[in-house]
Amino acid sequence: MTFAILNGKLINRSEAKVDIEDRGYQFGDGVYEVIRVYNGKMFTAKEHLERFVKSSDSIGISFPSTQEQLKSLLEKLIHKNKLQLGIIYMQLTRGVAPRNHAFPSEEVMPALTAYTKEIARPVENMKNGVKTILTEDIRWLRCDIKSLNLLGNLLAKQKATEEGGYEAIQHRAENITEGSSSNIFIVKNGVVITHESDNLILKGITKDVILKVCFENNIPVEERAFTLEELAGADEVFLSSTVSEVMPIVQIGDKKVTEGLPGPITRKLQELFEQEIENHCGNL
Structure with a gap:
């Protein structure tokens, strides 16, 4: 039962x-x-x-x-x-x-x-990275509330699925907000950049753990809006969520992220995040 x-x-x-x-x-x-x-x-x-x-x-x-x-x-x-x-x-x-x-x-x-x-951990995807797409963010202006009104998110996720993607990266005009069910990060010149936790995104719990381990391990972080141009020029891109943990993004649409492989800072954050899990829940 x-x-x-x-x-x-x-x-x-x-x-x-x-x-x-x-x-x-x-x-x-x-x-x-x-x-x-x-x-x-x-x-x-x-x-x-x-x-x-x-x-x-x-x-x-x-x-x-x-x-x-x-x-x-x-x-x-x-x-x-x-x-x-x-x-x-x-x-x-x-x-x-x-x-x-x-x-x-x-x-x-x-x-x-x-x-x-x-639900199993998405180990293979975390190892190899995933493809995403870009789509306009058409959601309401209180995305910080984790409400049942998810139609905008569903339409974005369905578009990603139809195009063979794992996730949809959403943007309002030139600024990246978040994924349809994840927070989005870029890495440029060793700095981790992610949208500030305002009304345009959901304040991710996994995101907060990532920011915590960055602080504890002297990995520079900027919480601010970043642009489509910055996304295209990033050294690394990854997403985070409760189920996806720290997930490398190796392709956006038809364009690979650098060499199409998970980057070193993303790998380091995966290790640090796993340590947090093991500290609280035991060995994985």
Whole structure:
């Protein structure tokens, strides 16, 4: 039997049902979070849960429990499902109410769901690097909220998939923002450059770990917008996300990044990131 969380309770996943008038289903009126699990332990759980709560606060959904209560419940879910390597997906919607654009009354309780999924580490892609494409960023102006409204991201990812790419690198006019489901980095003359964590991108938890290990290992970093021209002239390019970790980008469209091989700083950051995982979750 596989278990899921529905409104604070562990239940048989096959019994976890969403009402047709749940506002997440009807409007995308909710937020979500994904936490990586290694060796049966959550990685950076505190940071993910803090972002989950911040996202819900940003759209006026009252979080139905404390972070510690939810963390404890997620640990039970991992144990019950015997998950060793994978993810926890969780989402919070404004709840079930008759369809109306305006928010329902305060008596309507938010709906919290969560489940686990086995997902292997993308070892081959991390070793060899991946191809990406460029696409215009057509999303709304609050990308810092991890909301259920992902249509712009989906269209970008689908375009990448149709063109044989792993990810779509998005840009607003001349400035790179982020991937459809990742943060984007370039390396130039030994300096790691990535977009600042403002409203135009999601503040990545993996990104923050990368910035931390850069600081601890004297790798220079600039958090700022960078341009399409800078991307084209970068020495190295890589992306980061909960599932992809530190992923080298070796081709953008038809153009290879330098020699089409992962660069030395990207390799170093992969090693440092793995050390962070092992420090918190045990050997990989």
